[in-house]
Amino acid sequence: MKEQIHFGPWRSLLAEVIEEEDYSSIFYVVDRKVSDLHQLELGEEKAAFINASEASKNLDTVSTLWNSFSAANCDRKSLIVCIGGGFTTDVGGFAAATYMRGVSSIYIPSTVLGMLDASIGGKTGINFRHFKNRIGSFHPSDHIIVDTRFLESLPELQWWSGYAELIKHALIADRDLWNELLKIEQQEDLRSKLDKLLAKGMSIKQHIVKRDYQEEGVRKKLNFGHTFGHALESLSLEKDTEVLHGFAVAVGIWVEARLSLEIGLLSNKEFDQIADYLHKLYPFQNIEEKDISAIMRYMKGDKKNIHSSINFTLLEGIGNAVTDQSPARGTIEISLRSYIDEYKKL
Numbered sequence: 001m002k003e004q005i006h007f008g009p010w011r012s013l014l015a016e017v018i019e020e021e022d023y024s025s026i027f028y029v030v031d032r033k034v035s036d037l038h039q040l041e042l043g044e045e046k047a048a049f050i051n052a053s054e055a056s057k058n059l060d061t062v063s064t065l066w067n068s069f070s071a072a073n074c075d076r077k078s079l080i081v082c083i084g085g086g087f088t089t090d091v092g093g094f095a096a097a098t099y100m101r102g103v104s105s106i107y108i109p110s111t112v113l114g115m116l117d118a119s120i121g122g123k124t125g126i127n128f129r130h131f132k133n134r135i136g137s138f139h140p141s142d143h144i145i146v147d148t149r150f151l152e153s154l155p156e157l158q159w160w161s162g163y164a165e166l167i168k169h170a171l172i173a174d175r176d177l178w179n180e181l182l183k184i185e186q187q188e189d190l191r192s193k194l195d196k197l198l199a200k201g202m203s204i205k206q207h208i209v210k211r212d213y214q215e216e217g218v219r220k221k222l223n224f225g226h227t228f229g230h231a232l233e234s235l236s237l238e239k240d241t242e243v244l245h246g247f248a249v250a251v252g253i254w255v256e257a258r259l260s261l262e263i264g265l266l267s268n269k270e271f272d273q274i275a276d277y278l279h280k281l282y283p284f285q286n287i288e289e290k291d292i293s294a295i296m297r298y299m300k301g302d303k304k305n306i307h308s309s310i311n312f313t314l315l316e317g318i319g320n321a322v323t324d325q326s327p328a329r330g331t332i333e334i335s336l337r338s339y340i341d342e343y344k345k346l
């Protein structure tokens, strides 16, 4: 069974799971910052240290990893252990997926987002020509080891970036969880309930992914907030500015909740509750009128589209998502303009 989740100290858990498998060698792909902050001391000859940034989520970084795997004589039975956030597991996982037609991997996520989301479900990939995650593969890790001690060094903004994915999980699948999340407003609130919330969020994602690994049906629910969120990230890549993934997703949730309201799937009361909560936690992003055409272009280029219409996952009430929604272009633009108007009011 792939993607077995373990909670606890990573070194002893890794030793335990390796003991049970038959890997020929181990190579680590590690976020350099995490390695420095946590003094991982893994040995240069069997580790590659990478700098996490959306601008370097590309083939050059993957190629550097392939070189390192080759230089370390990794073979088809080698294991690639990725330690870092979603950048590291996406890129390291993609290098593992493509080296010798695929070698095994284990993920040790070091961010809230990595734990809650990126490490689960086997999606690996890189950006291409400003399009987010355009090149990639499905390649699940053998194990996911969640050691929350890594989060002690994680900046607060990164906590909230990851938390956006938990908000999404609640909105698409679990109204009770949403009601619980509404009580979380400070990092301390989140910290005090972390273990419970991580376990809950991870189980929602794993439950969905298990039913539809290749994203032909129910897995598309996880894309809520991401059609718009990814377009905003693409725009940032184009402008050479960086927006944290979860902050882009938070804007995506706002706009796509608004779109759900516009087409009559969500009530005013529910939309207001979502918008008010997001407003408490996430700064409004300065999207300008002149950005609308680029955002529409990126959404049209989204890999989830089939034929030429933009494919959204929307909310039919809180806790319930509906997939394959293609509202008219005008309605999408109205939702986007509502966001811009809200920003202007601040």
Ligand SMILES: NC(=O)c1ccc[n+]([C@@H]2O[C@H](COP(=O)([O-])OP(=O)(O)OC[C@H]3O[C@@H](n4cnc5c(N)ncnc54)[C@H](O)[C@@H]3O)[C@@H](O)[C@H]2O)c1
Pocket (backbone or CB within 6 Å): 031, 033, 034, 037, 051, 052, 053, 054, 057, 084, 085, 086, 087, 088, 090, 110, 111, 112, 113, 114, 117, 118, 119, 120, 121, 122, 123, 124, 133, 150, 151, 152, 153, 154, 155, 158, 161, 162, 245, 246
């Ligand atoms: N595969 C998937 O299903 C999936 C799902 C969601 C997001 N993603 C991808 O994940 C990426 C975002 O991942 P992320 O938010 O984890 O960010 P990240 O991996 O880019 O890390 C964010 C920053 O935090 C630093 N960092 C990481 N761990 C740290 C720690 N413990 N202490 C201090 N600093 C630390 C990194 O060096 C980096 O500067 C995006 O590229 C997104 O596309 C993938």
